[in-house]
Amino acid sequence: MQEHDIDFDAILGRYRADPFAYRKVRTAHTGRLRCKVREGDEVVGPSGKFRHIPGTLLYELERERNLKRITSFINGQVAMVRSDLEGSFVEAGEHVLTIRHPLKKREIVEDILRQVLTPYTAPERAKYFFSLDLQSSIDKYGQRSVSIKPGDEILTMSLMKRDTPVYYDGEPGIIHSVYFKPGVSVDQGEPLFGICPKDRLPLIEKIITRVKAEWE
Amino acid sequence: MKDKVLIANRGEIALRIMRACRDLGLDYVVVYTEADEQSEHVQRNIDSESNQRRAWRVASYTDPNDILAVADHTKCTAIHPGYGFFSEDYRFARRVTVRDQPLTFIGPKWEVIKDLGDKINTKRVANQLGIPTIPGTDGPIYNEIDAEEISRRLLEDQAERGISQPSVLVKAAAGGGGMGIEEVHEIEQFRRVYRQVQNYAKRQFGDPGVLIEQCLRDYNHLEVQLLCSRHGERVHFGTRNCTIQSTGRQKRLEAAPGFDTSCFPYEFDAPAVLDEIVENSLKLASHVRYDNVGTWEWIVSRSGQPYLLEVNTRIQVENDVSARISYLNGQHPNLIREQIRLALGDKLGYSQSDIEFRGTSIELRIVAEDPQRGFAPWIGTISQFSFPRHEWSAVYTHVPTDRPYAIPSDYDPNLALALVWGDSMAEAKQRARRFLDEMVIEGHNSSGAPINTNLQYLADNMDRLLTF
Structure with missing residues (x-):
């Protein structure tokens, strides 16, 4: 993608028209549900230098000697609460409430970059881990300093209890953004990380600068 | 109060446990994850109009809090872990049985799982008893x-x-x-x-x-099936041979009994070796006061030297291979049913002399995988799945035969277990080949490529059964 392929005004216009993300909150486990927020309540996500201060308490699941307290993972306003579930025993995965989250500059940049960077997608629904060598390079130098080229062993795909090495077959570049968490299942076709070829770095920088300058 | 069983597993074993519960007149509940929603063990138990709801979605089959929350909510009195997942987790067994509202763990006591579930400790105990190990x-x-x-x-x-x-x-x-x-x-x-x-x-x-x-080469992998009660009774259901495995050491073809002199000219006294491993398995079971179903795994070298490999303190996938050559009062025993009965405190009610062994059996593990590419698992949607029905075969499967089924990538791509039996191993092998010929499995993955299965691999390896 080149600079002239990007219609900055159209992209930013879309975000101006509806600068929110709507995040569904589902029950992480089974248990008896007690909601702790109401529609219209403001909620905050985790904070602190290490994100060690939990966000607003959203709901509790009562289980044997193991009360599960689920806190908000983002800032925003509660847009909807399933009050019909209050006090009932719920299954894992039940949609409990929706949070309307105002997008920040950083999130808009990340969203746009997802469209501009070359995505490396999950070959199968599986759990992914960076290869040992790549992980140690990322730990040492930071992800945006690590280049990869075709043939490099980049990932370990953990699928059906088997570990399979994944070799890179795209264009050379640096790992600009990582979208997966180690050990968490990623659906087939979902992007694992975004690659930026070295010659496209100025374009990426320009996008970041433009959003920062124009977004209030 | 009548017992009610929570089945903390998936796939064909969940279905077999359901059936065993029904046979014993016990109610049951199943749990499932989002990925398994289309599986037969879930679909047969989801009934939105019924108050007697039997299927509950959990975050994972290995989340003890979720499983216990469902057990308490549904007033279950026992948990059957199946195989894998929590089946050999003594911490889970202890938590289930040692709590304010104790439940029955359908398996050995947690202390026994701790002693034998740990391969290293098993090896130490076996060595103390003079049982050979690798x-x-x-x-x-x-x-x-x-x-x-x-x-x-x-x-x-x-x-x-x-x-x-x-x-x-x-x-x-x-x-x-x-x-x-x-x-x-x-x-x-x-x-x-x-x-x-x-x-x-x-x-x-x-x-x-x-x-x-x-690493031993040129060996056979044998198993001894034991059943012990909490009242000190112990019987065995013979031996089986599980040597044919995929590259990931996953069993694919199993046969009972463990050796058959009509199949191969063994360099050793095969019946004597089988007797020896059965005797040593019972010796170890007696020493640790084993109290449920269990499998003693052995390696036997070409020269006939047996080594104890490990003990699986649970029901195994292949338990029915042994049951198909065993007769108790003229009937094949159902080892899962026996396991539940004994865990709930019942006495065995029979002795070794009541068990008769006759004939041979083979189990075929039908898996969506590519044997040509290191048994790589295949993921996609099965559009047609049908199998023959004979008086000499049985099939256990969670794959529906009346609708498409997407194989969840979160779990092994096992499709079915087929059991075939006969008077002789030659007859059982011939029937197994016919069974494989008559199976129909069709499907495609997301890029349109047809399904890979191991049907041909199973047929090709039939003659290797019980040989060195």
């Missing part, structure tokens, strides 16, 4: 240099004894079911393999400890 470490190794030194000694020892291809196995100490095992032929390869297994062990089992053992 040369190697008898404790988990966490240090790369120590592990390398042990491997070097084992390789040198094999070379000195004139073994043509010396090698060692590096195993995840906390692993089981053939997972996390790699072979090393040259000491120069060791560190790479060690790190690979250690990483795998840490990720899958939360314990990076490894075991190092001599």
Whole structure:
């Protein structure tokens, strides 16, 4: 993608028209549900230098000697609460409430970059881990300093209890953004990380600068 | 109050446990994950109009809090772990049985699982009783240099004894079911393999400890099926042979009895070796006061030397291979039913002399995988799945035959277990081939490529059964 392929005004216009993300909150486990927020309540996500201060308490699941307290993972306003579930025993995965989250500059940049960077997608629904060598390079130098080229062993795909090495077959570049968490299942076709070829770095920088300058 | 069983497993074993509960007049509840919503064990139990709801979605089959929350909510009195997942987790068994509202864990007592579920401890106890085990470490190794030194000694020892291809196995100490095992032929390869297994062990089992053992070649993998009660009664249901495995050491073809002199000219007294491993299995079971269903796994070398490999303190996938050659009052026993009955405190009610062994049986594990590419699992949607029905065969499957089924990538791509039996091994093999010919499995993955299965692999390897 080149600079002239990007219609900055159209992209930013879309975000101006509806600068929110709507995040569904589902029950992480089974248990008896007690909601702790109401529609219209403001909620905050985790904070602190290490994100060690939990966000607003959203709901509790009562289980044997193991009360599960689920806190908000983002800032925003509660847009909807399933009050019909209050006090009932719920299954894992039940949609409990929706949070309307105002997008920040950083999130808009990340969203746009997802469209501009070359995505490396999950070959199968599986759990992914960076290869040992790549992980140690990322730990040492930071992800945006690590280049990869075709043939490099980049990932370990953990699928059906088997570990399979994944070799890179795209264009050379640096790992600009990582979208997966180690050990968490990623659906087939979902992007694992975004690659930026070295010659496209100025374009990426320009996008970041433009959003920062124009977004209030 | 009548017992009610929570089935904490999936796939065909969940269906078999359901059936066993029904046979015993027990109510049951199943749990499932989002990925398994289309599985038969869920679809048969979802009924939105019924108050007697039997299927409950949980975050994971290995989330003890979710499972216990469902058990309490649905007023279950017992939990059947099936195989895998919590079946050999003594901490879970202890938590289930030692709590304010104790439930019955359908398996051995947690203390027994702790003693025998740990491969290292099993090896130590076996050695104390004079039961032979495979040369190697008898404790988990966490240090790369120590592990390398042990491997070097084992390789040198094999070379000195004139073994043509010396090698060692590096195993995840906390692993089981053939997972996390790699072979090393040259000491120069060791560190790479060690790190690979250690990483795998840490990720899958939360314990990076490894075991190092001599790798035996040219052997048969045998099992002894035991059933013990909480009243000190012990019987066996014979032996079976599980030597034919995929590259990941996953069993694919099993047969009972463990050896058959009509199949191969063994260099040793095969019936005597089978008697020896049964006797030693019962000896160890008696020593640890084993109290439920269990499998004693053995390696037998070409010269007839048996070595105890490990004990699986649970029901196994292949339990029915043994049941199909066993007769109790003229009927094949249902070992899952027996397991539940004994866990609920019942007495065995029969002795070894009441069990008769007749005929032969073969189990075919039908899996969506590509044997030509290292048994790589296949993921996609099955559009047609049908199998023949004969008086000499039985099929256990969670794959629906009346609608498409997307194989969930979160779990093994096992499709079905087929049991075939006959008066002789030759007859059973012939029937197994016919059964495979008559099976129909069609499907495609997301890129349109047709399904890979191991049907041809099973047919091709039939003649290897019970041979060296």
